[in-house]
Amino acid sequence: MFSRAYKAAVTLPPLIWVTVFLLVPYLLMFCYSFWSVSAFQTIEHSWNFSNYRQLLRVDVYWQTLLRSMGIAARVTAFSLLLGYPLAYFLSFYAGKKKDLLYQLVIIPLWVSYLVRAYAWKTILGSDGVLNTLLQYVHLTKHPLEFLLYSPFAVVLTLTHIYTPFAFLPIYAALEHIPRNLVEASHDLGATPGQTFWKIIFPLSIPGVVAAATFAFVLSLGDFIAPLLLGGPSGIMISNIVVSLFGAAYNWPLGAAISFCMLVLVVCLLFLSERLEKKWSFS
């Protein structure tokens, strides 16, 4: 029913825009990663692998990448541990309060990311709310210094931010489970534990995979929370990129790291897509 002109009119403008402002910039990032900076602080457009060689040779880069992946893995694990039982509770036990509780999980998503990271900073600092509270009730004599400017603070803050993200796809997956399967399992004599592990959990795996992908990818690339709360020991890979594009002025090396991150993220998306397909029952 749609003419060729119609199809061209809806396809070409977004196609051109996305090519210019997404595809070309990614390719440009790829080009930059082979260039270098001269002694006069100009970009040399000579093509070589020296940036990538440097990434492999200098320990600090891949160590920071590993630490970032470690932090992202912890954030993912905690978000799932907080988000899954919550989603399960809402989907199966919340009854009439389901909708209200669902909205309550969503609201923090609308609260500015920066504001929430800042709130944790005011809570965890050595003069912060938590430390003064602990001293006020005489649980501690001195401020606990490990609370702020540590990987702990980064993991805590990112878990706070990504738990609602993790909750959503899990909840959606649980809501899609036909309730008669659960009833049948129950009627046939399975214990609640058996019903959960044999019916409910396997059917919710696509949601868990989507949740884990969101939490891992988004926290892996974060640089605001580490800058605000991480201190020297909480530096993540994106912080190195930020400094390479700023004070350290080495765009090509920064581009090489960013491009590696882009490839890593795209690989993770493909992997999670395949896992979701493998476990989906429809």
Place this chain on the structure above:
Amino acid sequence: MELLLSGADFNSSPRWLRFHALAVFAFLYAPIAILILYSFNGEGVGGFPPRNLTLAWYRILFADGAIWDSVFNSLQVALAAMVIALAFGIPAALALERTQFPGKALFRRLVLLPLILPGIITGLSLLMLFNVTGTKLSLMTIVLGHGTALISVATTEVFAGLQKLDRAQEEASLDLGANYWQTFWRITVPNLKLPIIGAALLIFTLSMDEIAVSFFLIGRDNTLPLEIWGRLRRGITPEINAVSTIIFLFSLAAIVLWYRLRVRSESGAGMDMAIGRASEASSA
């Protein structure tokens, strides 16, 4: 069903589940509550218990020209980004639903990628584009960044709306002699009103809050999150709590407004749906 699951023999201990749910809600809301509470604290940001409750920080905030300039900048950016994202996101949704062309799968992935890609990659790749083309960084470059990244939101929302749309109306309109342009404005858009409004609200809110992309594309004028960011680097005062509280109230108003609209429609949108759809679309 309700009876069955809450029955005595279904003893997978809803009690610990209930306790867990309560704890998660406390974890999610405690920082926000503390943030709001300390915006009234006369003694500064830390310190327990809060003392000398005052509105002084709000008075300082309302007299703070730099903050309000940045709010004005952010509003402009959010409006312009919304226009770009809708102008390209709606056709993109139509293209994905109704046409076949070589490279369509790649096109879909590319459009949706910014939804899940860390902002730093979007921001930096655009920074390099602007650098190579000699474009001066300004609010305009932030608008291009937000607009491009948020096309993904408009597309997922409108795509979901299109799938529920009855094509017979459009066919009838075309059969009766209306051209595509008339049909689009008189049939397609009115039928997609709610997904479009939902996407617009969502894009606006996301743009107002955005920091990772803006961080790299900022010129001389700050957006609100970057103004707050700059102050955080210099030291913290409850003035930031006060402005955060006001942002929170506006976000809350946007959510209430949105759910009011959503109750009247069957096609839901919103951050939650966008995320749900992103995971569906990426695996479709």
